[in-house]
Amino acid sequence: MILILAPDTDRNSEEFVGLMAHLKNMNNIQTRMHEEIGNQQVLTEIYLVGDTATLSLNDMANLPCVDRAVRVSQEYRILGRHKDDQRPTHFDYNGVRFGQDTLNVFAGLCAVDTPEHVEQTMQALQQHGQTCTRMGAYKPRTNPYSFQGHGKSCLPWVFELAGQYGIKVVAMEITHESHIDEITEALKQTGDPTGVMLQIGTRNTQNFELLKHVGRQHRFPVLLKRGFGITLEESLNAAEYLASEGNRHVIFALRGMKTNMGDPHRNFVDFAQVPVLKRLTRMPVCIDPSHSVGTREQAPDGILDVSHVTAQGIIAGANMVLVDFHPDPPSALVDGPQALLMKELPYFLEDVKIAREAYLKRCELATQYE
Ligand code: PEP
Ligand code: MN
Numbered sequence: 027m028i029l030i031l032a033p034d035t036d037r038n039s040e041e042f043v044g045l046m047a048h049l050k051n052m053n054n055i056q057t058r059m060h061e062e063i064g065n066q067q068v069l070t071e072i073y074l075v076g077d078t079a080t081l082s083l084n085d086m087a088n089l090p091c092v093d094r095a096v097r098v099s100q101e102y103r104i105l106g107r108h109k110d111d112q113r114p115t116h117f118d119y120n121g122v123r124f125g126q127d128t129l130n131v132f133a134g135l136c137a138v139d140t141p142e143h144v145e146q147t148m149q150a151l152q153q154h155g156q157t158c159t160r161m162g163a164y165k166p167r168t169n170p171y172s173f174q175g176h177g178k179s180c181l182p183w184v185f186e187l188a189g190q191y192g193i194k195v196v197a198m199e200i201t202h203e204s205h206i207d208e209i210t211e212a213l214k215q216t217g218d219p220t221g222v223m224l225q226i227g228t229r230n231t232q233n234f235e236l237l238k239h240v241g242r243q244h245r246f247p248v249l250l251k252r253g254f255g256i257t258l259e260e261s262l263n264a265a266e267y268l269a270s271e272g273n274r275h276v277i278f279a280l281r282g283m284k285t286n287m288g289d290p291h292r293n294f295v296d297f298a299q300v301p302v303l304k305r306l307t308r309m310p311v312c313i314d315p316s317h318s319v320g321t322r323e324q325a326p327d328g329i330l331d332v333s334h335v336t337a338q339g340i341i342a343g344a345n346m347v348l349v350d351f352h353p354d355p356p357s358a359l360v361d362g363p364q365a366l367l368m369k370e371l372p373y374f375l376e377d378v379k380i381a382r383e384a385y386l387k388r389c390e391l392a393t394q395y396e
Pocket of ligand 1: 136229251
């Protein structure tokens with residue numbers, strides 16, 4: 027059960043102290059507190075864990091300081107969507123809103139290579155009104171002899187270029203907790219020119235120690251990829267690890283599943299599950315068409331497979347698109363074959379817009395028939 031306290035409840039007030047004393051006296055119930063500091067107000071939630079089945083929602087809602095009480099199912103207590111749960115389905119980071127009703131495109135390099143390519147990418151993004159990008163500095167590779175990413179050495183110039191071209195959020199995969207410190211240090215050194223969204227890749231979805239570290243920091247939001255060979259439930263529990271450690275600014279990314287049934291795509295595209303995720307949780311949902319499809323193959327209608335699946339995800343309500351672009355794919359150090367060309371960016375964005383408009387129209391239609 028979650029007790030949602032009245033906004034800006036003073037922790038030193040008599041009522042609050044009384045409430046905590048009351049909860050402490052309850053048998054077999056432990057409490058865990060979470061504070062969400064927003065621009066306008068501070069929201070406090072108290073999680074009651076243990077034998078809560080016998081508690082009356084009404085009684086709990088009538089306790090001092092309590093605004094609402096929500097009974098949560100066993101699963102995804104924090105990130106899940108529960109009955110009569112009106113908690114927000116969005117968060118703001120560095121001036122950008124991420125929610126179940128917004129759409130953000132993160133086009134960029136799978137792996138940072140040269141300053142020229144990074145600059146060309148950022149320049150094109152700015153020209154086309156984009157304020158978010160993806161830039162991989164730490165690359166988990168299947169083959170130990172493959173390029174592993176430039177690591178911390180590229181961070182200062184990547185962040186500086188991002189700031190120069192008005193990029194507000196850079197999605198960047200980390201594979202070890204020390205990378206959080208390296209990113210923090212590079213941002214400090216360069217005067218915080220941009221923001222970073224920490225990405226947890228599909229190979230690390232169940233790296234619980236990494237999840238705990240990332241969950242314990244509150245500065246950066248997190249993009250968690252679905253594990254490519256585990257159930258959706260297991261991946262959602264991984265997201266809950268982040269939230270249970272305190273960071274609930276989590277976006278969940280579908281990126282295709284590893285199965286030969288997915289051939290000829292690199293992975294089996296799972297974007298039909300976008301609405302399922304929005305029904306089960308309050309997380310914004312991202313799709314990664316590049317790592318799902320893995321090629322630049324084109325259908326006879328002239329549309330690239332990458333664009334087809336992007337549209338499929340968006341028309342189903344996706345909130346974020348993580349997509350590989352490169353100014354010169356043949357020279358890309360990672361995943362060149364699936365990268366779109368910079369000159370395809372306006373086309374890609376226009377196609378995204380069409381799919382988004384269709385989705386919004388579909389929502390409108392649905393409300394007419396409710
Ligand atoms: C990536 O986005 O660069 C990546 C490696 O993705 P995934 O973890 O989904 O393979
Ligand atoms: Mn990649």
